[in-house]
Structure formats: C-alpha cells, structure tokens
Amino acid sequence: MADKYDVIVLGSGPGGYVAAIRCAQLGLKTAIVERELLGGICLNWGCIPTKALLRSAEILHYAQHAKDYGLKIAGEIEADLEAVVKRSRGVAKQLNQGVTHLMKKNKIAVHMGEGTLTGPTSLTVKGEKGEEKLTAKHIIVATGARARDLPFAKADGKRVWTYRHAMTPKEMPKKLLVIGSGAIGIEFASFYNDMGCDVTVVEMLDRIVPVEDKDVSAFLEKSLTKQGMTIMTGAGVEDLKVSDKGVKAKIKDSKGKVTETEFSHCITAIGIVPNTEDIGLDKLADMEKGFIQIDDYGRTKSKGLWAIGDCTPGPWLAHKASHEGVTTAEAIAKELGNKDVHPHPLDRGNIPGCTYCHxxxxxxxxxxxxxxxxxxxxxxxxxxxxxxxxxxxxxxxxxxxxxxxxxxxxxxxxxxxxxxxxxxxxxxxxxxxxxxxxxxxxxxxxxxxxxxxxxxxxxxxxxxxxxxxx
CATH class of the missing domain: 3.30.390.30 (FAD/NAD-linked reductase, C-terminal dimerisation domain)
Structure with a gap:
C-alpha cells in the first residue's frame, strides 16, 4: 500500500528542502525524496564548500601580502591542499547535518533513493528499503542540474574536471585550463590562481563573466591578468587530447590562430544539464532543452505536478530555487484551502547574482x-x-x-x-x-x-x- 502525503518533494537541494519546510510550516503532511545527500549540490558540492575553498585562498593571499599591512610573518607560507579540502568537506558535512535536523524538526518524512514519477501525484522510490510507492495530492520536482560535458572530452576526474572534481583534487594542478568564464569557471580560476597555480581561462564570448555589465567584465579581466592569470576571450577550445600526464588543448584565439598548449589539468565550466531524464516526466510536463516549463508559481501542465529550481528555466541560482520553493509551497497550500497564504510570483528582474572570485x-x-x-x-x-x-x-x-x-x-x-x-x-x-x-x-x-x-x-x-x- 502506498504511503500518502499532502506534498512530496523530489530532490532536497536549496529549492527542495526549503519547499518541504514551508509546506510543513503550513500544516501539510510532507515527504522529501533524495538519492544522494540532503542539501543537494549547493550544500554538498556547490555554493557552500566552494566558498570555504575560496576563504582559504583569501587567507593565503592576505598572509602572502602581510607586509602591505605592516606585518611580518616568519617562515615560508604555503598551502596544505589536503587540509584545505578537508576543511571544505567539513563545512559541507556540518550543513548536511543541519538539513537533516531541519527535516526532523519539521516532521518531514525522508525517503532516500531514486525517485521516479508514475503519474502527476505518485512516484516510486528505489533505495535501501527496496521499492516504495508514494502518493500525494501534490508533487514538487526539484531535481536540479549537473555540469555539462565537452562533447569531445568528457570529465574523467583525473585530468578533465567538473566543479565536483575541482572541489576535491587529489593533487594541485601545475598548469590549469579553465573553459568557460561564468561564475563557476571564474571562481575556480581565482581559487587555483591564489593557490599558486598557472591558470588560463578561455571564453568563447568577447568578455569574461559575460552576463555582467561590460565595465565590470573589463575591470575583472584587468585585475585577474594583473594577478597572473591568462585570459583569452573570443576564443574556443577545438580539441583536447587527454593522457596520464595531462591534456593538450587546441585553442583558437580571437584572431583565428590555432595553437596547441599543454596543461596538467582542465576544468570544464560550460553550463549545466537539467536532471530531468528518466524520472517519468514524459507526457507529464512540457519540456524545452530538458528544462521543465512552469507558470509563475511553479505549476506544470499536469494538475498536481509542480517544479522549481535548476530543472526549470533560469537563472540557475540557489537563492532563486529557495524563493521558488516558498512560492510553490504557498500556492499549493492555497489550492488545498488555506486562506491565510498569499503567494507572489517571482520577479526575475530582482534576483541578485554573486561571483566569489577575487x-x-x-x-x-x-x-x-x-x-x-x-x-x-x-x-x-x-x-x-x-x-x-x-x-x-x-x-x-x-x-x-x-x-x-x-x-x-x-x-x-x-x-x-x-x-x-x-x-x-x-x-x-x-x-x-x-x-x-x-x-x-x-x-x-x-x-x-x-x-x-x-x-x-x-x-x-x-x-x-x-x-x-x-
């Protein structure tokens, strides 16, 4: 017999777990389904642990420039990569435990395993308990997204990295190629540059952080170049040859000249792919390039089925997902008869963007x-x-x-x-x-x-x- 809820949230990232908490606050019997770690990518492999890494790099930078502040530090200052990564993982673990506590505090049922929709208001979960059948009056899909691979060189975790590999490196890159200069690419470029690595950033558009104001892009490029980074805009990586020793990249510059350069490692930061395949969305929702199409409150075309966060149209930001989670939870509560909630649609023009480079x-x-x-x-x-x-x-x-x-x-x-x-x-x-x-x-x-x-x-x-x- 299927477990019955008012709301089931599929995915426990910053959109999913916040939606679940708000549903519980509104008196709805709520469950959350998660296949990996509570808190999703943001808490475990994204926003938070990267900021811990960047903080370590920032402290290293200040220590190396102590004399600028009238201070003397005896002895050589160097980074302990293993310790830096360990601290970052500790921060992630602490926050994961915090979300676990919030689920218990709000009496939200947690089902660990792979969730697959069997209809707009039903799903199965395959996990440690075997196969569970769950039903609800409403389901919120919050399955997030993952890094996009290069078509000619998929990430292997050894020489070609996504953000997840770059967060837990087994060794410090000596010469690093970063493909893409959005927030993820620039943050990792900044981290590894501050840690003493030789960094090259390749961006196919005519300026780095291209969604920002052009004055900001110009200032940042000048600053990063001054710090020792190589910035190539209007350029593209045409091929990567990966070996046990590193990668050889064919890079076409803004003038059309192609050169082959060797790097020890490569980070690909060329966008995301929504996690919407093989979860039963066929015929239940309208899709565009894999992203679930929704109205201003998170409704899909199927009654009772909602979606929020990175599996829906952008911007793909944790705080946008959390805000959507609250809006959708309140819209569901209103549909279930709560007259005290007044959900407001998200104004995408008021969503801030932050990049934590240096x-x-x-x-x-x-x-x-x-x-x-x-x-x-x-x-x-x-x-x-x-x-x-x-x-x-x-x-x-x-x-x-x-x-x-x-x-x-x-x-x-x-x-x-x-x-x-x-x-x-x-x-x-x-x-x-x-x-x-x-x-x-x-x-x-x-x-x-x-x-x-x-x-x-x-x-x-x-x-x-x-x-x-x-």
Whole structure:
C-alpha cells in the first residue's frame, strides 16, 4: 500500500528542502525524496564548500601580502591542499547535518533513493528499503542540474574536471585550463590562481563573466591578468587530447590562430544539464532543452505536478530555487484551502547574482546596455573604491559600484559592483528594487561611516552628477 502525503518533494537541494519546510510550516503532511545527500549540490558540492575553498585562498593571499599591512610573518607560507579540502568537506558535512535536523524538526518524512514519477501525484522510490510507492495530492520536482560535458572530452576526474572534481583534487594542478568564464569557471580560476597555480581561462564570448555589465567584465579581466592569470576571450577550445600526464588543448584565439598548449589539468565550466531524464516526466510536463516549463508559481501542465529550481528555466541560482520553493509551497497550500497564504510570483528582474572570485562581483537588474536596449533613457554613475575611506583602510581600494536609473522616472534599473565584500552589499540594492525605489529615496538614505557601503550612496549621487568624494 502506498504511503500518502499532502506534498512530496523530489530532490532536497536549496529549492527542495526549503519547499518541504514551508509546506510543513503550513500544516501539510510532507515527504522529501533524495538519492544522494540532503542539501543537494549547493550544500554538498556547490555554493557552500566552494566558498570555504575560496576563504582559504583569501587567507593565503592576505598572509602572502602581510607586509602591505605592516606585518611580518616568519617562515615560508604555503598551502596544505589536503587540509584545505578537508576543511571544505567539513563545512559541507556540518550543513548536511543541519538539513537533516531541519527535516526532523519539521516532521518531514525522508525517503532516500531514486525517485521516479508514475503519474502527476505518485512516484516510486528505489533505495535501501527496496521499492516504495508514494502518493500525494501534490508533487514538487526539484531535481536540479549537473555540469555539462565537452562533447569531445568528457570529465574523467583525473585530468578533465567538473566543479565536483575541482572541489576535491587529489593533487594541485601545475598548469590549469579553465573553459568557460561564468561564475563557476571564474571562481575556480581565482581559487587555483591564489593557490599558486598557472591558470588560463578561455571564453568563447568577447568578455569574461559575460552576463555582467561590460565595465565590470573589463575591470575583472584587468585585475585577474594583473594577478597572473591568462585570459583569452573570443576564443574556443577545438580539441583536447587527454593522457596520464595531462591534456593538450587546441585553442583558437580571437584572431583565428590555432595553437596547441599543454596543461596538467582542465576544468570544464560550460553550463549545466537539467536532471530531468528518466524520472517519468514524459507526457507529464512540457519540456524545452530538458528544462521543465512552469507558470509563475511553479505549476506544470499536469494538475498536481509542480517544479522549481535548476530543472526549470533560469537563472540557475540557489537563492532563486529557495524563493521558488516558498512560492510553490504557498500556492499549493492555497489550492488545498488555506486562506491565510498569499503567494507572489517571482520577479526575475530582482534576483541578485554573486561571483566569489577575487575581487568579488555582484549585480542585480539591468546592465547599462540592456537598459538602453529596453528603450530606457538612462542615467548611470560609477563610484570607485579609491574614493572610499574604509576601502583604503582595509587595503581594498580596487573596485567600484555602478548604478543605472531611468532618467525620466528615477527608477533604479540595475546595480553592478566589483571589489571587496560586494556580495554582502548587493542586497541593499535588491531591497531597493523590490520596493520600487527611485534615486530620491536612495539619495536621502543615510549610509553608516566608515563603510564600503558608502560607495553605493556615492554611485547614486554620481548618476546625477552629485558625487561628493570624486
């Protein structure tokens, strides 16, 4: 006999486990199905453990530049790769245990195993308990995505890596090729560069981090090049020959010249593939390039079947998945008769993006170019960290904040940052955009001194020719 629930969530990543918790909070009998580790990719193999690695690299960087702060460190400073990786895995394990606790706290049933839909409101789980049959009034698919392989050189974990391999390296690469300069590629390039590796980044588009404002891309490329990285834009890897000793890459540069270069290792960061195959979605949902098509609340075409996170259209970010999880949980509760919930559709224009390279980058909303393409008469202003007292005191004077406004209405259209701790500051502009703020409110906001966040205020003033400290 099948176990019956109000809601079953297939997948326990940052979208799935948050959706399950919100369902439980709303009084729904909830279960979650997970084939590997609670917390999904983000907690175990993505967002969090990579930040632990990057923190170690950051500390190493500061130690190597101690004299810039009037400090002397006796002896040679070197990285213990095994210890760095061990710390990262420990952080992941702690958070995995935290999610396990949250499931128990919220009385969410956990079924470990491979879940396969047998209908819009039923599935089977094959795991340690054998085959379980589960049914629910509603099912949320939150199966996430995985790294895309190169068609001519699949990741082997030895010489060709995805992010999972790059997170637990058996040895330090001597000469590393990173293919792709999105957030994942640039973060690993930054980590291994700070750890002392010779890093080359190849990006097929005309600039790195191409979704960011072009001023941010240009600044980041200059900074990474100064740090010793080789950046090749408008370039492509045409072939990889893998051996026990390394990889030989044929790279066509922006001028069409093809050269063959040897590397010890290669990281492929060329996008993702949704985990939607072989889980019973045939005829249950409309698909586009493997991604489940949904409405603004997560509904698929089949009544009772919902989807959230990286297996649905982008942006493919953990915080977007979590937000979708709450929205979908509340929409389900409303359908089941709860009159006290009022779900709101996700505004994709208000989702921030963060990349934790060195220096960090963060943004929300439209770039200056996209704002002009959308027909806005634009006012844009930039304030450099060199004009900010706190940034200078920290020894982090490289960076800037850029804001983009509609010249006619004063609406904040976008904000773009590069520099120290900008991933912590961007939320100020996200709140502003969510509240549909204009330049007037931001100009009247009092920013604490001394903080790097004062650069946010100054960038708004700069957009209107009123910056005080440049």
């Amino acid at each position: 220096p960090q980058i963060a943004s929300v909303g439209l770039t200056e170019a996209k704002a002009k393409e959308a027909g806005h008469d634009v006012k844009a202003g930039t304030f450099p960290f060199i004009g900010n007292g706190k940034a200078i005191a920290l020894g982090e004077a490289e960076g800037f904040v850029k804001t983009v406004f509609d010249a006619k209405t004063g609406e904040l259209l976008g904000a773009h940052m590069v520099g120290a701790e900008v991933t912590e500051m961007i939320q100020g502009f996200v709140v502003g955009k969510t509240l549909e703020t204009t330049e007037a409110e931001l100009m009247q906001t009092v920013f604490p001194h001394p903080t790097i966040s004062e650069s946010m205020h100054e960038s708004v003033l700069a957009s209107y020719g009123r910056a005080l400290h440049i």
